[in-house]
Amino acid sequence: xxxxxxxxxxxxxxxxxxxxxxxxxxAVARVWHKDTDLPxxxxxxxxxGGFSFGDYLRCGAIAARSPVMAAVAAHAARGGHVIGICxxxxxxxxxxLLPGALMRNAGLRFVxxxxxxxxxxxxxxxxxxxxxxxxVTLPVAHHDGNYQADSATLDRLAAEDRIAFTYIxxxxxxxxxxxxxxxxxxxxxGMMPHPERSxxxxxxxxxxxxxxxxxxxxxxxx
Amino acid sequence: xxxxxxxxxxxxxxxxxxxxxKPDEYDRILAILGRAPTFTELGIFSAMWNEHCSYKSSKRxxxxxxxxxxxxxxGPGENAGVVDIGDGLALVFKMESHNHPSYIEPYQGAATGxxxxxxxxxxxxxxxxxxxxxxxxxAPDHPRTRALVAGVVAGIGGYGNAFGVPxxxxxxxxxxxxxxxxxxxxxxxxxxxxxxxFYSAASGVGMPVVYLGSRTGRDGVGGATMASAEFxxxxxxxxxxxxxxxxxxxxRLLEACLELMQTGxxxxxxxxxxxxxxxxxxxxGDKGGLGVRLDLDRVPVREAGMTAYEMMLSESQERMLMVLxxxxxxEARAVFDKWDLDFAIVGHTIPEDRFVVMHGNRTVAxxxxxxxSSEAPEYDRPWIETPPAPPLxxxxxxxxxxxxxxxxxxxxxxxxxWVWEQYDSQVGADTLRVPGAGAGIxxxxxxxxxxxxxxxxxxRYVAANPFEGGKxxxxxxxxxxxxxxxxxxxxxxxxxxxxxxxxxxxxxLVGAIRGIGAACRALDFPIVSGNVSLYNETExxxxxxxxxxxxxGLAEDLGELIGTCPEPGDAAxxxxxxxxxxxxxxxxxxxxARSDGDAPPVDLAAERRxxxxxxxxxxxxxxxxxxxxxxxxxxxxxxAAGAGMGVELAPEDLPALFGEDQAxxxxxxxxxxxxxAAAAAAGVPxxxxxRFGGDRVRLGRSAAPLAxxxxxxxxxxxxxxx
Numbered sequence: 001x002x003x004x005x006x007x008x009x010x011x012x013x014x015x016x017x018x019x020x021x022x023x024x025x026x027a028v029a030r031v032w033h034k035d036t037d038l039p040x041x042x043x044x045x046x047x048x049g050g051f052s053f054g055d056y057l058r059c060g061a062i063a064a065r066s067p068v069m070a071a072v073a074a075h076a077a078r079g080g081h082v083i084g085i086c087x088x089x090x091x092x093x094x095x096x097l098l099p100g101a102l103m104r105n106a107g108l109r110f111v112x113x114x115x116x117x118x119x120x121x122x123x124x125x126x127x128x129x130x131x132x133x134x135x136v137t138l139p140v141a142h143h144d145g146n147y148q149a150d151s152a153t154l155d156r157l158a159a160e161d162r163i164a165f166t167y168i169x170x171x172x173x174x175x176x177x178x179x180x181x182x183x184x185x186x187x188x189x190g191m192m193p194h195p196e197r198s199x200x201x202x203x204x205x206x207x208x209x210x211x212x213x214x215x216x217x218x219x220x221x222x
Numbered sequence: 223x224x225x226x227x228x229x230x231x232x233x234x235x236x237x238x239x240x241x242x243x244k245p246d247e248y249d250r251i252l253a254i255l256g257r258a259p260t261f262t263e264l265g266i267f268s269a270m271w272n273e274h275c276s277y278k279s280s281k282r283x284x285x286x287x288x289x290x291x292x293x294x295x296x297g298p299g300e301n302a303g304v305v306d307i308g309d310g311l312a313l314v315f316k317m318e319s320h321n322h323p324s325y326i327e328p329y330q331g332a333a334t335g336x337x338x339x340x341x342x343x344x345x346x347x348x349x350x351x352x353x354x355x356x357x358x359x360x361a362p363d364h365p366r367t368r369a370l371v372a373g374v375v376a377g378i379g380g381y382g383n384a385f386g387v388p389x390x391x392x393x394x395x396x397x398x399x400x401x402x403x404x405x406x407x408x409x410x411x412x413x414x415x416x417x418x419x420f421y422s423a424a425s426g427v428g429m430p431v432v433y434l435g436s437r438t439g440r441d442g443v444g445g446a447t448m449a450s451a452e453f454x455x456x457x458x459x460x461x462x463x464x465x466x467x468x469x470x471x472x473x474r475l476l477e478a479c480l481e482l483m484q485t486g487x488x489x490x491x492x493x494x495x496x497x498x499x500x501x502x503x504x505x506x507g508d509k510g511g512l513g514v515r516l517d518l519d520r521v522p523v524r525e526a527g528m529t530a531y532e533m534m535l536s537e538s539q540e541r542m543l544m545v546l547x548x549x550x551x552x553e554a555r556a557v558f559d560k561w562d563l564d565f566a567i568v569g570h571t572i573p574e575d576r577f578v579v580m581h582g583n584r585t586v587a588x589x590x591x592x593x594x595s596s597e598a599p600e601y602d603r604p605w606i607e608t609p610p611a612p613p614l615x616x617x618x619x620x621x622x623x624x625x626x627x628x629x630x631x632x633x634x635x636x637x638x639x640w641v642w643e644q645y646d647s648q649v650g651a652d653t654l655r656v657p658g659a660g661a662g663i664x665x666x667x668x669x670x671x672x673x674x675x676x677x678x679x680x681x682r683y684v685a686a687n688p689f690e691g692g693k694x695x696x697x698x699x700x701x702x703x704x705x706x707x708x709x710x711x712x713x714x715x716x717x718x719x720x721x722x723x724x725x726x727x728x729x730x731l732v733g734a735i736r737g738i739g740a741a742c743r744a745l746d747f748p749i750v751s752g753n754v755s756l757y758n759e760t761e762x763x764x765x766x767x768x769x770x771x772x773x774x775g776l777a778e779d780l781g782e783l784i785g786t787c788p789e790p791g792d793a794a795x796x797x798x799x800x801x802x803x804x805x806x807x808x809x810x811x812x813x814x815a816r817s818d819g820d821a822p823p824v825d826l827a828a829e830r831r832x833x834x835x836x837x838x839x840x841x842x843x844x845x846x847x848x849x850x851x852x853x854x855x856x857x858x859x860x861x862a863a864g865a866g867m868g869v870e871l872a873p874e875d876l877p878a879l880f881g882e883d884q885a886x887x888x889x890x891x892x893x894x895x896x897x898x899a900a901a902a903a904a905g906v907p908x909x910x911x912x913r914f915g916g917d918r919v920r921l922g923r924s925a926a927p928l929a930x931x932x933x934x935x936x937x938x939x940x941x942x943x944x
Binding site for chain 1: 376379380383384385386468469470471473474561562639642643644645646647648649650651652653654665670780
């Protein structure tokens, strides 16, 4: 299983994501945002959290136009798996790989705390380790995690079972409490909570490990 | 040329005074030079000789501190202190104030305070792994307080979160003495390989001096001089002296510097902090016994038409100065190109003891470099011993639960999630304990080691008794590390005081430093870095003396740590004796707005003995906390409510519940018998004072539902200042 984690200038969860993937059996390559190709044989691309390009202009907007994103889009178009966490989720929406947008938190402040989530679907390589409807606690840490889309899009996401996670304790005002969404082919996941910070049993309950375990077990390939 | 557009002003007594230089200090400059300084030279002297850079009022006393030990790799005098944490790793850390800028422009002032301390750490080759901040604000109902709290907290988060360092601890207090002068003390720690620490001493003649990072603008010109003066009513007019932070650039600067250091290209490196280019160039030359020649025409600038004076005094952020191995220039340049940062050779080292600054083919400064620091004024300022505190007046009777309500309903002792949820406490995926329960803890990346961090001081005590207050700050920091079962390693001090030209204020500084020194020596807890912030006064009113101590502790294996959560049914064991001391207590202040009586005395031998006992018997405790402000009652409540349960304590009198006697801990044990036996054997007082669990909080014969007290505790901060 091969994963590639992208680093943009300002990414700061790139190492954490790479190590969480490695801990669960992935061979992880680190990719610079100016690279134009992904390493041959990449199965999963990780777009990490952080403040790519300082969150200047709009969160994720500049990173979405980095050279590597064309390769990420091509990987997704081939049916490859992509996970974007926090700023990575913002990048994926700005790149058009996922619908919707992440707005400023409703409380207008940065929020870092553990939140309870509902796993809204088990039907993806990312969420197959949980039963649909299961409750999981993961940390969030963001200023712009308020997921919004027009109601037709939200209806379609719900109808197609593409809402991956919803908040039980909503920290940011997201539409329908959405914390993570899937692409139409269910192989691109964007989520605001940080499973990679909850993946190592040495640090605590490691409830996020289920995501990486499931992804590794799925034997996903592009 | 810019200088022809804007001619230098004539050097008049008024101009000299405006630079914060006293007439005798100016006479000293004339004697060194044998001529009048140029305008740029006057600016350089003012930057080097102000209190902030020269420590001229405090140096004599700082020398008395305990700064050595087998664990110390580098003590005070470099960008940060360095201690050995074993297995070839070193911890680099320091705390520094950004008080005046934060009062004027809270968001940027606090943000750039965080940026500055992070740079101090990574300049030495360490990757930052933890941050803390110690904040002191005016009365909650003072008209500026709410905006200052919001701005400072957002600024700290805005910078640290984007940079990507977890903020794992700190403290927040409110007192009217800070109404006109808030304190923002920022701490950062980083980890490096012990054999690859980078220092600021230049070596080699003719070596290129390289400028890295952001471009130079006019922001912050004269900032260090501002930080060395009292505020008048015109404080807001000083806004242009506050710098603007860019954490995105700082993050790239971090990555570029660490990458560059790997290549072996760096001979010496110094961040540009206070008085920017001036201080950094002089520091590198002085430490290396070399001269420096700078060509300002090569300095990357943000705007055209900047004068030499402005360039030398600019405090634009996210800049570094480095002495480079010339054969590595291309490699170094490539690293900085990759991270889209400026890289310019702006000068070189010279054999003579001169600091030569060229601009537009003119020599704008030519000074004897070593004299800028070696000849800096140093004062033995007159001081008077702080008079003994008035005896404690009778303390009225009060219901203990009402007293607890007064504490937990005050923003001083309320739950501070409103603050620390705005900080990313987990980036790096090594955080073992987030803020809110004693010391913050992070794992040493890639190992089983853990590091604990705490910041402590009780300004009420220091005001009443600087010597005991200074001791207490050190002792409390150490207790917080011990309560987590980490071995205290070393500390950094951030000394915030009023105007040292006033003998009473100087007396506070002297007393506190003596107390800190005594405690650090007795507890084998050396001070390895620090910062002094004086002139914290507005319109002649000084802050409470606030010598913040930042402490670090080490656990060899994270499995050895003691937690903070009791289980229902656990016994509450008080270690260190029954409380009796109510002088200067939180109870007095929060219940009756009183601060009479003396500070609690600190028995350093008992501190050491009780701390060693907790470390040795950590396996017998499920949870542990130190006792400090608010005594037994507040410690037990915080421990219980933090774990979502009630607690019952048997003592019913106020001194036993709220006394702030030192050298004490509260432990939670499923079975207290082994711990009590060990205590008896060690000669350490220990007794079961109650039990955790249930849905009520009972203090003696008075009780209230946990739900009610918990809601008060968790809501009080936002209600007061949110």
